[in-house]
Amino acid sequence: xxxxxxxxxxxxxxxxxxxxxxxxxxxxxxxxxxxxxxxxxxxxxxxxxxxxxxxxxxxxxxxxxxxxxxxxxxxxxxxxxxxxxxxxxxxxxxxxxxxxxxxxxxxxxxxxxxxxxxxxxxxxxxxxxxxxxxxxxxxxxxxxxxxxxxxxxxxxxxxxxxxxxxxxxxxxxxxxxxxxxxxxxxxxxxxxxxxxxxxxxxxxxxxxxxxxxxxxxxxxxxxxxxxxxxxxxxxxxxxxxxxxxxxxxxxxxxxxxxxxxxxxxxxxxxxxxxxxxxxxxxxxxxxxxxxxxxxxxxxxxxxxxxxxxxxxxxxxxxxxxxxxxxxxxxxxxxxxxxxxxxxxxxxxxxxxxxx
Amino acid sequence: xxxxxxxxxxxxxxxxxxxxxxxxxxxxxxxxxxxxxxxxxxxxxxxxxxxxxxxxxxxxxxxxxxxxxxxxxxxxxxxxxxxxxxxxxxxxxxxxxxxxxxxxxxxxxxxxxxxxxxxxxxxxxxxxxxxxxxxxxxxxxxxxxxxxxxxxxxxxxxxxxxxxxxxxxxxxxxxxxxxxxxxxxxxxxxxxxxxxxxxxxxxxxxxxxxxxxxxxxxxxxxxxxxxxxxxxxxxxxxxxxxxxxxxxxxxxxxxxxxxxxxxxxxxxxxxxxxxxxxxxxxxxxxxxxxxxxxxxxxxxxxxxxxxxxxxxxxxxxxxxxxxxxxxxxxxxxxxxxxxxxxxxxxxxxxxxxxx
Numbered sequence: 001x002x003x004x005x006x007x008x009x010x011x012x013x014x015x016x017x018x019x020x021x022x023x024x025x026x027x028x029x030x031x032x033x034x035x036x037x038x039x040x041x042x043x044x045x046x047x048x049x050x051x052x053x054x055x056x057x058x059x060x061x062x063x064x065x066x067x068x069x070x071x072x073x074x075x076x077x078x079x080x081x082x083x084x085x086x087x088x089x090x091x092x093x094x095x096x097x098x099x100x101x102x103x104x105x106x107x108x109x110x111x112x113x114x115x116x117x118x119x120x121x122x123x124x125x126x127x128x129x130x131x132x133x134x135x136x137x138x139x140x141x142x143x144x145x146x147x148x149x150x151x152x153x154x155x156x157x158x159x160x161x162x163x164x165x166x167x168x169x170x171x172x173x174x175x176x177x178x179x180x181x182x183x184x185x186x187x188x189x190x191x192x193x194x195x196x197x198x199x200x201x202x203x204x205x206x207x208x209x210x211x212x213x214x215x216x217x218x219x220x221x222x223x224x225x226x227x228x229x230x231x232x233x234x235x236x237x238x239x240x241x242x243x244x245x246x247x248x249x250x251x252x253x254x255x256x257x258x259x260x261x262x263x264x265x266x267x268x269x270x271x272x273x274x275x276x277x278x279x280x281x282x283x284x285x286x287x288x289x290x291x292x293x294x295x296x297x298x299x300x301x302x303x304x305x306x307x308x309x310x311x312x313x314x315x316x317x318x319x320x321x322x323x324x325x326x327x328x329x330x331x332x333x334x335x336x337x338x339x340x341x342x343x344x345x346x347x348x349x350x351x352x353x354x355x
Numbered sequence: 356x357x358x359x360x361x362x363x364x365x366x367x368x369x370x371x372x373x374x375x376x377x378x379x380x381x382x383x384x385x386x387x388x389x390x391x392x393x394x395x396x397x398x399x400x401x402x403x404x405x406x407x408x409x410x411x412x413x414x415x416x417x418x419x420x421x422x423x424x425x426x427x428x429x430x431x432x433x434x435x436x437x438x439x440x441x442x443x444x445x446x447x448x449x450x451x452x453x454x455x456x457x458x459x460x461x462x463x464x465x466x467x468x469x470x471x472x473x474x475x476x477x478x479x480x481x482x483x484x485x486x487x488x489x490x491x492x493x494x495x496x497x498x499x500x501x502x503x504x505x506x507x508x509x510x511x512x513x514x515x516x517x518x519x520x521x522x523x524x525x526x527x528x529x530x531x532x533x534x535x536x537x538x539x540x541x542x543x544x545x546x547x548x549x550x551x552x553x554x555x556x557x558x559x560x561x562x563x564x565x566x567x568x569x570x571x572x573x574x575x576x577x578x579x580x581x582x583x584x585x586x587x588x589x590x591x592x593x594x595x596x597x598x599x600x601x602x603x604x605x606x607x608x609x610x611x612x613x614x615x616x617x618x619x620x621x622x623x624x625x626x627x628x629x630x631x632x633x634x635x636x637x638x639x640x641x642x643x644x645x646x647x648x649x650x651x652x653x654x655x656x657x658x659x660x661x662x663x664x665x666x667x668x669x670x671x672x673x674x675x676x677x678x679x680x681x682x683x684x685x686x687x688x689x690x691x692x693x694x695x696x697x698x699x700x701x702x703x704x705x706x707x708x709x710x
Contacts, residue, residue: 011407011589026404033402041396041598047388047565049381052366078433078569078592085591089468106590113444113587115470210402212597214433232468234366235461236440237433241596242567243396 004305010105013314022341024329025314027150027292029209031265034258037208037251041243050239052230054217058249066192066200066219073219075229076240080180080203080216081106083229084144086236087176087199087218088114090228095141100128102294102323104150104178116141120322126154126285126294130163137167142174148181148289151321151328153270155288158191165193174199180216181290183207183259186267196221206290207259208251215240215248266291269338273331276342281355294318297327303352310351311344359660365460368669377696379684380669382505382647384564386620389613392563392606396598405594407585409572413604421547421555421574428574430584431595435535435558435571436461438584439499441591442531442554442573443469445583450496455483457649457678459505459533471496475677481509481640481649485518492522497529503536503644506676506683508625510643513546520548529554535571536645538562538614541622551576561645562614563606570595570603621646624693628686631697636710649673652682658707665706666699 005012013025053059054076063069077083084106088097093115099107101120111118119140121132128145137143145164147156156164168175175193180203182190192200203216220226270287277284277295284295297303300317304327307313318326331338360367368380408414409431418424432438439461443452448470454462456475466473474495476487483500492498500519502511511519523530530548535558537545547555558571575581625642632639632650639650652658655672659682662668673681686693 009586009589011586028403030403032400037402038400045387045393047392047567048383048385049566078596081590082592109587109590113590211404212402212594214593214596231364231366232464234364235436235464235468237437237592238569239567241433241569241599243598243602244596247598 004302005308007301007304007317010316010320013308013316017314021312021314022333022337022344023314024331024333024341025316026332027330028211028332029206029291030332030334031209031262033209034251034254036254037210037247039250041247047242050242050245052234052239053226054240055242055245055249058245061249061252062217062219067194069219069221072223072226073221074217075226075233076215076217076245077233078216078237078240079205079214080178080201082237083201083216083218084110084176084178085113086229086232087201087225088116090225090232091116091141096139098133098137098140098143100133100145102151102318102321102326103144104146105320107144108322111144123152123154126152128156128160128164130160133164134167137173138171140173142176143168144176144178146178148185150181150290151292151294151318151323152285153287153290153292153294154285155185155187158188161191161193165195165198169195169197172197176201180206184263184266184291185289186263186270187288194221199225204248204251208248208254210247210251213244213247215244269331269333269335272335273329273338273342276338280342280346280349291331293329293331294321294323294326295329296325297354298325299352299354300325300327303327303348303354306352307345307348311348313341313344313348359657360663362656362659362672364675365671368663368671372669376667376669377688377692377699378669379686379688379696380671381687382685383566383687384561384646385687385689386564386617388564389606389609391609392565392602394605396602402597405597405600407589407594408581409595410597410600410604413600416604416607417572417574422549424574424576427578427581428576429572430581430588431570431572431600432588433571433592433595434560434569435533435556437592438556438571438573439465439531439533440468441584441587442556442580443471445580445587446471446496451494453488453492453495453498455488455500457506457673457676457681458499459501460675462499463677466499478507478509481507483511483515483519485515488519489522492528493526495528497531498523499531499533501533503540505536505645506647506649506673506678507640508642508645508647508649509640510540510542513543516546516548520550520553524550524552527552531556535561539618539621539646540644541618541625542643549576554580559603559606563603563609565602565606568599568602570599624686624688624690627690628684628693628697631693635697635701635704646686648684648686649676649678649681650684651680652709653680654707654709655680655682658682658703658709661707662700662703666703668696668699668703
C-alpha cells in the first residue's frame with residue numbers, strides 16, 4: 001500500500017498530471033486561446049524595455065472597457081498575482097487586511113509576506129455576511145474580495161457589492177477587488193465596484209485561456225497607488241513581457257460571440273458536475289461564476305489522498321483555501337472527463353467515509 | 356529659463372526620449388535580438404500554466420552552460436530583477452546584506468523592501484577592497500556582487516572572486532552574484548563563482564538584446580533556496596511567461612559568432628567614449644565589461660539637468676547608484692550618436708563647472 005500523500009499545498013500536485021489522471025486540481029481553462037491572440041506574435045521585432053506601467057495601446061484598449069477611465073488608471077502586471085503582491089507590499093506593515101473565508105489560496109501568503117495582518121470574515125452559505133463584515137472592516141486598511149470566487153464559485157449580490165462600496169468609502173478603507181472571473185458569471189453581467197478607494201485586479205488568463213502568458217493588470221483611480229506600484233515594479237520585475245502584452249491586445253479584438261460561446265460551455269459543465277456531486281450526496285453551493293465547486297467532505301485528507309493514489313483523480317484540500325471541512329474541484333475539463341472523474345469519486349467513496 | 360529637473364530617480368527620464376534626444380540613460384542594448392529568437396514564436400499554441408520553476412527544456416539547455424549542474428539548479432524568473440527580489444524576500448528580516456558601492460540602483464530598494472539591512476563596502480578604483488570586504492562580511496547573511504558592474508563598467512579580478520568565494524564559504528555567508536553582463540567582458544571569459552553558498556543571477560536581456568521580454572534566472576546548488584523561491588513565486592507571479600521562455604531557448608541556439616560580433620561592437624564603442632570623455636578632461640575608470648562609464652563630476656545635478664534641458668542629452672545621476680560625485684552614461688548607442696552626444700557634453704561644460 002502506498003504511503004499517504006503529505007499534501008502541504010497545491011504544488012504537491014504540479015507535474016503529476018500523467019496518463020490516465022483526471023485533474024480537478026489546477027484552476028485554469030482547458031479551452032484553447034482565441035486564434036486572434038496569436039496575431040499578436042507577428043507584431044514586434046523590438047524587444048527593448050517597455051514602460052513599467054505597461055504598453056500604452058493595451059492600457060488604452062482597457063480604458064474603453066472601464067467607465068470614466070484613461071490609460072493612466074492601469075498598470076499591466078505579470079498576472080493578477082503580481083498586481084496583488086505589489087498592492088499589499090506598497091502599504092505599511094502591521095496594518096490589518098480583511099479576508100472573506102474561504103479565500104483564494106495565495107491571498108494569505110501575499111498578505112503575510114507584505115507584513116500585514118489578516119483578519120477573517122467567514123462566508124455564510126458562500127456569501128459575505130454584511131453584519132460581520134461591517135463589524136470587522138472598521139480598523140482595517142483594506143479588504144480583499146473576490147467575486148466570482150475561487151474557491152466557492154459564488155457571485156456576490158450587486159446590492160452586497162454596493163454596500164461594501166459605500167461602507168468602505170465612508171470609512172476610508174481600500175477595497176482590493178479581484179475580478180479575474182468577471183467574464184465567467186452565469187446569470188448576469190459583472191458589477192464593477194468603483195471609487196477612488198477601490199483597486200480592481202484583473203487578468204487575461206481566464207477570459208482568453210492564456211494563464212501561462214502571465215498578463216494581468218490593476219485599475220485604480222488613485223494616482224498615488226498607480227505611482228507606488230510602478231515604483232516598486234521598477235525594481236522587482238520592470239515592464240511586463242512585451243510579447244504577452246501584444247498577444248493580450250490582439251486577444252481583446254475577438255468578437256463578443258467568443259465569450260458567450262465559452263460561457264455556454266462552462267454552464268453545461270457547471271450543471272453537469274453540480275448535479276453529479278449532488279446525486280452522490282455531497283452538500284455544495286451551486287456555482288454562479290468561475291469554475292469551482294467546494295463540497296463538504298469528512299476526512300478530506302484521506303479522501304484526497306485516496307482519490308489520487310488509488311483512482312488517479314486530483315482534487316485540492318479545502319484547508320488550503322481556509323475551508324478545512326471541504327474539498328475543491330475545478331471543472332475545467334470536458335464533460336466526458338468530468339463524468340469519468342465522478343465515477344471514480346463514487347468508487348472512492350466506498351473506501352473513505354465522506355459524510 | 357526652464358525649471359531645473361527634480362531628478363528623483365531614473366524613472367524621471369522614462370518616456371522622454373523624443374526627437375533629437377541622445378540618451379546615455381537606459382542600460383539596455385540598442386542592437387536587435389538575434390533572428391533565431393523569433394523562431395521561438397512559432398512553437399507554442401498551448402498557453403496553460405507552465406511549471407513555476409520554468410520550462411524543463413530551457414533549464415536543461417542552461418544546465419549545459421553551467422558545470423556540474425542539472426535543470427534542478429535553475430529557476431526561470433521575470434528578468435534578473437525578480438530573481439533578486441525573491442532571493443532576498445526568502446531570507447529573514449533584519450539581517451545584514453553587504454553591498455559594494457557604487458551599486459546597481461535597484462539593489463538598495465530590493466534589500467530594504469525585503470526588510471534586510473544594507474551595509475556598504477566602498478570600491479577603490481572601481482574594485483572591491485578585500486581588506487574592507489573581509490572586515491564587514493563577518494556578520495552579514497549575504498553579499499550581493501555584480502561583476503561586470505553596472506554602473507562602474509569594472510570587472511573584478513579572478514583572484515578577487517576566488518577569495519570572496521573562499522571567505523564566504525568559510526563564514527557560511529551567501530554570495531548573490533549578479534552576472535547579467537557575463538557575456539560582455541572585453542578582456543577575458545567570465546569566472547562563474549560557485550559553491551553551495553553561491554546564488555548566481557542571470558538574464559537573457561543583455562546577451563541577446565531582449566530586455567523587454569523579461570526572462571532571467573537564478574542558479575543555486577542549494578535545494579532549499581530553489582524550493583523557497585519557487586514557493587514564493589507560486590503566490591507572487593506564477594510561471595514566467597511561456598512565450599518569452601520559448602524565445603529565450605530559441606535564442607540560445609545562435610552561433611558563438613553572434614556573441615563575438617556583438618562584443619566587437621561594444622569594444623569599439625567603449626574605446627570611443629572612453630577616449631572622448633578623457634579628452635574632455637573627465638576622470639573615469641576604463642570599462643572592462645558591460646556598457647557603462649561613471650566619470651567624476653562636480654555639480655552633477657546641475658550638469659545632468661542642463662544636459663537634458665538645454666542639450667537634449669540624457670545622463671543619470673551617480674547618486675542613484677551610491678556615487679554622488681559622479682554621473683553615469685550608458686554607451687548603448689551607435690558611434691555616430693555617441694560622437695554627437697560628446698559634442699553636446701562639451702558645449703554643456705561651458706555652462707556648468709564640472710571639474
